[in-house]
Amino acid sequence: MYSYDHYDQAMVDARVEEFRDQARRRLEGKLTEDQFKPLRLMNGLYLQLHAYMLRVAIPYGTLNSRQMHALGDIADKYDRGYGHFTTRQNLQYNWIKLEDAADILADLAKVEMHAIQTSGNCIRNISSDHFAGAAADELVDPRPYAELMRQWSSFHPEFTYLPRKFKIAVIAAEKDRAAMRLHDIGIQIVQNEAGELGARFYVGGGMGRTPMIAPMIRNFVPLDQLITYAEACLRVYNRYGRRDNKYKARIKILVHELGKDEYTRQVEEEFAHLLSQGIEPPLAELERIRTHFADPAFEDGTKQVDRSDPDFAVWVDRNTHRHKHDSYVSAVISLKPVGGIPGDATGEQIRIMARLAKQYSFDELRIMHTQNVVLPHVKIADLHALWTELETAGLGAPNMDTIEDMIACPGLDYCALANARSIPLAQRISERFDASDKTARLGELKMKISGCINACGHHHAGHIGILGVDKKGTENYQLSLGGSEAEDTSLAKITGPGFTEDGVIEAVDKVTDVYLEQRQGEERFLDTYRRIGMEPFKEALYGA
């Protein structure tokens, strides 16, 4: 795992002290809220419905057990005993006091963490494949490239005031586990015919009120030009992105309005110019970073799972992922207990996960964009012992990628921008589907819920998506079908008129019935939808 050098540490420490001074001046009345707000947002501190909220960056979702332990301690010491893992592989605390905020940042800095660039119109935390460095199907570990981009994008002077926020994802497998094409820039590390590694660039994806799938603008950028190419993409956006209208300011609108070809032409022109400027970091730096991500010392051991305990076998089938070493698997810890709040974990649970990572996974954890946690390297021989401990801690739900493994944003229970609540829907749906045996019969079914058009809950990319809207002061929900954020990226389509809270739960039940009646062979919900189209679902929902 990457660890800070003295530059990183000095920058983060200096930032904490700077913020401590700013917060003090705000509390003393030397700064107004209008003056302070941009300063606190640059340090991840929002004001939400019930209190301040702090968003902590977890670069490409990777952290070690010491860091995880510190996150649990902060939840207990400064918050109300829990934290919320988000779709951008970050952690949010919901009950922060302004008086404590600088102390929390100082505690984070001690374990090489921060909240810098988790808000504002800058390059945000870079996300990646949660099985990076472990997955059997990856070409290489994408994280060294993500780390190089983190260093490039941290405090980048030219990109601190972009027209709008900017999100980058980096993957290195054909299977997309990071919603790569729904980012402002999605990068896939690929190999050319000569066997050299390079980066494929997708630019202009996003969710929000105008969802778009990023088109590919360059098939192969040599690794020693990666940063230069990214810089060119950002420069064109920084220059021409719409600053006149917040809702048209994301890069997806620029790429759409210019057209992919014209945007690409401008990027290539800028790139050609930048190549002569020598801004690319030396490859030796990439090599230095790569040494931090070397494989741990894997050992040969049992390759067969003992399936004699049926509950354990169900969990193994659902919640483990094939590892590049055949004596290991990656284990997914579900933060979606039946009736629970998606992505929430108590301070105690966070510390338990930290301890289990130390004991069973070479000290490493990953946060998934689906709001779960991964122990990336677990020996098959240790799996049963691990599962037993997870069960005891209430962390053993065997539901990865099922309808119960829902993404739900904080919604109107916490979020100042929300139109409707999302969490209660998630709770009721998981309870209902768990009570019948329907969850298992449905198999893979990705369900995603957002409380407003900003789409933090990825509803556009759900096999089934729900969007909360405000209908004359009451909560109302739009249902959509057919989205995907995997390598077969697609945007969901709205079924028709919206529903009440009870109504939308019935509606989800009905569309899953249509699937169960119509599916052929091994089809997933999404496959059946793609084959039969919207009509049969509409008919079931609204009558002929």
Added chain:
Amino acid sequence: MIILTGNDLKTGAVTWWNGADWSLYVDDAVDVGEQAEEILAREEALRRVNVPYSIQATREDDGKVRPAHIKDRIRALGPTVRPDLTLKPQSPEAIDWVI
């Protein structure tokens, strides 16, 4: 009625203007009528509240105050999905209207 709400500057806690100070309980809120802007400006300058604003509300027959918008009702109570973190445990009487 028109009532005033905001968040406490130091703690972020949701507060309501009771005519003299900022209370944690929406039931303490008073109708400020025409004076909203004046009180808001003064109180914000005194740093007794952060980003305050005025809202519509009704006083029910039992004297309880009910904000017109669901967002402010949830602010008044706390997250509906975590009753343990709302005002209810300390003050069971506080809020009994339905969100």
